[in-house]
Amino acid sequence: MSNTDHLPTLDAAVPTYEPEFQQKEMLLNIGPAHPAMHGIIRIQTKLEGELIVESDVEIGYLHRAFEKSCEESTWNQAIIYTDRLNYVSAAINNVGYCMAVEKLLGIELPPRGQYIRTLLCEISRIGDHLTCVGASAMELGGFTVFLYMIKGREYCWELIEEYCGARVTTMATRVGGVPHDLPEGWLDKCLWVIKEVREILAECDILLTNNRIFVERMENVGLMPAEKAIAWGWTGPCLRGSGVAYDVRKDFPYLVYDQLDWEVPVGRRGDNLDRYLVRMEEMEQSCRIIEQCVAKIPGGPINCDNKRVTLPDKKDTYGNIEGLMNHFKLIMYGHGIRVPEGEVYFPVEGGNGELGFYIVSHPDEHSKDGCNDRAWRVRCRPPCLPMVACLPEIINDYMIADIVPTFGSVNMIGGELDR
């Protein structure tokens, strides 16, 4: 007699009932506290098995009253709020806001200031795209890519930190200029970072672009035809992924982009894979822009020569009465930069597309000169809002698991979406 004889036989242990599968539709709530939703968005889905038949997106979890706060602070104070819009590429927001105010004032930066801004924008853009592609790859299982790309982003952010003292909340511009000239050796370090980023891109390209698991989950998922993308207001890498070569830097050139040689990559089908490929190529183009800027950057002043806008040198503030008065006239409450009445819209190419600022200056009841030291209205046109508004269109009729790559390729940034 063996010692297992007292146990029931295996056949007897198997239950005999027929399993019942649910055939009806199921509601599934994803987010806001879900790792793939990046913490700040909620998608309600109606499922038929694993197929999404209907979905609804709810936003607003990161609303910080950006536009209201800008109305309560002076022109230069509001720059600090723009850092928090797209917090992955904050320098682009700073540049966009300052250039809108400068358009209202009718002033332009000297060439060196414009080159410094261009450099900061493109370094930020590389950081933005590295984060987007790296995070999407991680969510599909490519953790190595995430680590490599975050290493590259760290190099970019270290450059920005060396320039302005902060990695994320940069405040890297002022109305009428930039806060500092470039530190010594910064341009050489820039070239070194470009070299490192290119190595990372080559490595990640090998890891992703020929990776069957990655490609099959990205290809033909989240399809968006060009005409529909335009009607939905898409811009940036997502619109270019659908095959429309619209880039604010090319079509409405600002800073020095029209003096440099670079190209606008476009996709063909408008699926997740195209959006990924467009971002990878754009990083290479940004590297080219940075290289040319480093080679071409001229000497000279960095701020515009207008005493009503630009703060005087510290040696003048402390050394003579005119400098001191000039300083206080710009800093003192109720004085500041006097911007005449008017309205402007100024677009720049942000990490996710057209980042526009619609700024209205309007004198309040205390104004004696018809000008104002603060904005009457600052409207930020958030580049990722159209893509998120359109999300049901690109996740419906796909599997629930396809939400992850599609949502990753849209690159939602809560800071600029909810403002």
Added chain:
Amino acid sequence: MSKFPEHIAIEKSHPTAVLDWHDRFGDRTLIVDGKQIVDVITLLRDSFGYNMLVDLTAVDYFPRRPRFEVVYHFLNVDSHARLRVKVQLEESHPHIASIISLYPIADWLEREAWDMFGIKFDGHTNMKRLLLYESFEGHPLRKDYPKTKRQPLIGPQN
């Protein structure tokens, strides 16, 4: 300063639609009668190729009258022409026709304008708040909404 082609074309079919216009700072702007806004925007989209509604927002000019302005920014993606269209609205019951049927993105942008300014968009079927929550009182981007105003606590009570 001469009238731009969009202005002339609108005047031909809708003689009373354009109230004012300017191109200060290089931004071409039309101020349009609110009652004819859908006709004007349909014409701009179909005859001038303004295929993208870049932005839709509002401005509160309190205490000026008319108090509100709804601001549309259009872009022709092929020819890269831009145009701003503005509509002025009175303080009591500000409302304007929705343009969802022309541009699907207007759905969320109109919801945001309702959320922040309390402007109703007639014909919008889902006119609920976009960024704030349903029990929020008031419309925070109005100039008479104080920045420090408190809101009732929502969520679990204990």
